Amino acid sequence: MVKDEMHKRKVQDIPDLEKRDERSESQKPPEQDEFYASLVTAKAMIMCQIQESERNLLSSLKVLEQNNVKTRLLVNSVHEEKISSVDVVKGLRRRAALTVNCPICTYVFPTKMADSICRTLRDGALEGELAPTLTIKDSLASPFGFHIFSHVLLQLSSHVVAQKSQSQGIVIVALSRSPSSYTALLKMNGVDVASSNKWIHILDCYTDPLGWKDKARKSVNVTDPSHQISLATSSYKTVKDVDKLFSLITELGRGLIGENKARFCVAIDSLSELLRHASLQSVASLLSNLRSHDQISSIFGLLHSDLHEERAAAVLEYMSSMVGSIDPYHHTANSQRGYFENFLSEQNFTKGKFNVRFKRRNGRVRATCDEFKVEHGGISFASVSSVDGTAIAGLLPKVQFNLQLSEKERKDRSNVVLPFEHQGNGKPIQIYDGRRSLEESNIEGNPISSGKKEDSAKGEIIYFRDSDDEMPDSDEDPDDDLDI
Amino acid sequence: MDWNLLDEALGLHHTHAKPWPLCGRFVLVEDCVDTSAAFVLHHILKRSFSSGPSSAVLFLAFSHPFSHYDRVLRKLGCNLAAQRDNGRFLFLDMLMLQCPDEGKPNQDGLASVFEQIERVIAALHEDKKFISIIIDDISFLEVAANGSSSDVLNLLHYCHTLTSEYGCAFIALGHKDIYLNGDNAAVILEMEYYADILVRAEPLSTGLAKDVHGQLMVSDKETQHQHGISAIKTHNFHFKVKENGIECFYPGTKI
Numbered sequence: 001m002v003k004d005e006m007h008k009r010k011v012q013d014i015p016d017l018e019k020r021d022e023r024s025e026s027q028k029p030p031e032q033d034e035f036y037a038s039l040v041t042a043k044a045m046i047m048c049q050i051q052e053s054e055r056n057l058l059s060s061l062k063v064l065e066q067n068n069v070k071t072r073l074l075v076n077s078v079h080e081e082k083i084s085s086v087d088v089v090k091g092l093r094r095r096a097a098l099t100v101n102c103p104i105c106t107y108v109f110p111t112k113m114a115d116s117i118c119r120t121l122r123d124g125a126l127e128g129e130l131a132p133t134l135t136i137k138d139s140l141a142s143p144f145g146f147h148i149f150s151h152v153l154l155q156l157s158s159h160v161v162a163q164k165s166q167s168q169g170i171v172i173v174a175l176s177r178s179p180s181s182y183t184a185l186l187k188m189n190g191v192d193v194a195s196s197n198k199w200i201h202i203l204d205c206y207t208d209p210l211g212w213k214d215k216a217r218k219s220v221n222v223t224d225p226s227h228q229i230s231l232a233t234s235s236y237k238t239v240k241d242v243d244k245l246f247s248l249i250t251e252l253g254r255g256l257i258g259e260n261k262a263r264f265c266v267a268i269d270s271l272s273e274l275l276r277h278a279s280l281q282s283v284a285s286l287l288s289n290l291r292s293h294d295q296i297s298s299i300f301g302l303l304h305s306d307l308h309e310e311r312a313a314a315v316l317e318y319m320s321s322m323v324g325s326i327d328p329y330h331h332t333a334n335s336q337r338g339y340f341e342n343f344l345s346e347q348n349f350t351k352g353k354f355n356v357r358f359k360r361r362n363g364r365v366r367a368t369c370d371e372f373k374v375e376h377g378g379i380s381f382a383s384v385s386s387v388d389g390t391a392i393a394g395l396l397p398k399v400q401f402n403l404q405l406s407e408k409e410r411k412d413r414s415n416v417v418l419p420f421e422h423q424g425n426g427k428p429i430q431i432y433d434g435r436r437s438l439e440e441s442n443i444e445g446n447p448i449s450s451g452k453k454e455d456s457a458k459g460e461i462i463y464f465r466d467s468d469d470e471m472p473d474s475d476e477d478p479d480d481d482l483d484i
Numbered sequence: 485m486d487w488n489l490l491d492e493a494l495g496l497h498h499t500h501a502k503p504w505p506l507c508g509r510f511v512l513v514e515d516c517v518d519t520s521a522a523f524v525l526h527h528i529l530k531r532s533f534s535s536g537p538s539s540a541v542l543f544l545a546f547s548h549p550f551s552h553y554d555r556v557l558r559k560l561g562c563n564l565a566a567q568r569d570n571g572r573f574l575f576l577d578m579l580m581l582q583c584p585d586e587g588k589p590n591q592d593g594l595a596s597v598f599e600q601i602e603r604v605i606a607a608l609h610e611d612k613k614f615i616s617i618i619i620d621d622i623s624f625l626e627v628a629a630n631g632s633s634s635d636v637l638n639l640l641h642y643c644h645t646l647t648s649e650y651g652c653a654f655i656a657l658g659h660k661d662i663y664l665n666g667d668n669a670a671v672i673l674e675m676e677y678y679a680d681i682l683v684r685a686e687p688l689s690t691g692l693a694k695d696v697h698g699q700l701m702v703s704d705k706e707t708q709h710q711h712g713i714s715a716i717k718t719h720n721f722h723f724k725v726k727e728n729g730i731e732c733f734y735p736g737t738k739i
Contacts, residue, residue: 143716212598276637276674307673346719
């Protein structure tokens, strides 16, 4: 009795499976069919002729994405150098299952993770999410941390000035640089310092972190010689008290943006210095308090990783959504020593590698590597892959098979009837992949539609997406790092 | 004036911009047991006096008494006693400094040292524009602070603030090898992060030689100057310490 009941229930639970069996019994499609179905739903390759504007191209890409049920396996040949926006090219490449670079015209991406970091910081936090946090890590072998820090700071402040960012103000917690050096930095890069008081505020933990000077001034009454500071500055004299530091930061931020819904950004120029004065726990709790504060849009800080135990760096990395670590350009860890032994009499260190690790909300981690070069007046980034790309392209002509099609081959190919095309009554077959296509969504309340509509007695193809990354179901926009 | 390679590496020959180019910089001089870098301090001391009448030096001596420096500098052609008398050389004898040891962090000890420094600087700043603070050397400072390296770093940080506040040059000598393999290996790294210019003296990597006393590496992290940020410049050369000065030369160029 019970067994029978169980069996019944089982059947009820998996009716789809049963139906699928029925169908295969009745129609017996070739085995390749399923293979092609998966290929199609994996949105293999998309034909795009770049004739009109690029914006059209990208929106058509998005439509294709939603509609990919009906997309056929197509070959895409794109002249990338005709596309001015790198991000459009990236969007195309990302959708392609296979990209073959033409060996003659290799496209070199001019950008770079550093931009997408700045964009993430600019876009700030979503309601009910932690603020995006960037930790920049450097070491003595490649001490360009402050270069990157100031690059990010300048990018962000230009966004703030242009009111393109979520944050409307920046609070700089200055621990290793004097406020006047920030004034000089901003001035040098053409930021109007006079009007900056509205959106930038420096919390000066550099000049007197332990209150020594304060003590001396009280007893001797020395006049303060620092009179040229034109950025708004408040000083803080008890860096060991991290709780107070937190309340001071939020207070200053509120002073910049007011009590409304607006948000501000926090820049900490030396987490190492903070860690020297306070315990790891208190620094970690400061960071987590800042991240969960609802008026903070983003946080970034600089850490000298070789000054601390690995665990301290790990703790801070766990609390950051982005980690940018700066490594020496040359592979030997001890490059400086290597140079010394080789004895080049004069050497300029200008280059390094910038490894970025992005953590998405859903737990996906993306790691990339850029190269940077410090030049007169700034820092520039280039992707490492572009260099590798040319190397690979150089190897391509040695490949044994032919990538081109002759006219006859092309004609023959277009005459081939693909396995899933010669079944049925000439109508295109639609394969359900667990989501609604545009057409289906017009017919409300009939989730498993197309097959049923045609012939409900025969059953339908049930196709469940299993591991097509997370693309269509994910709440995140796969192109959110592109600036189109 | 004839500049040698060390002057060029330190940027001392760029006198057209400011008479004392080390202003606002922190120069960390590192040496080891085999190769002493005290001569770098002597050289900088001499150069700062010859840079112009508005320069002055505050010297914190933890390792030698005044008479020692007086003798050495006299050989180099610089009369310290005279400079002291006309107020351009302020010598703080810290040989006997011992912070009160009560089993707790002795910040007060070094805080009072800093108070003393700041008071002198503030008074000097009235008529001397280019002040250098020289510490010889950090390891004895650490001894005076009862081995508390965090106190030492705090003092260095405070001295560093004077470089931006008063535009002082700050030069300190430290021994790298006493921090190797220890628990506080991070201390020397921390100092190197502070430093704008790092001068490292090492024995000759190819072994002992009669005519070459060692090799110097000067790396200049010029993070900000009038055009923005710039690269790290590193100079490497050999040196020979003589009675009346030093001789610097590129490897293989000495006959």
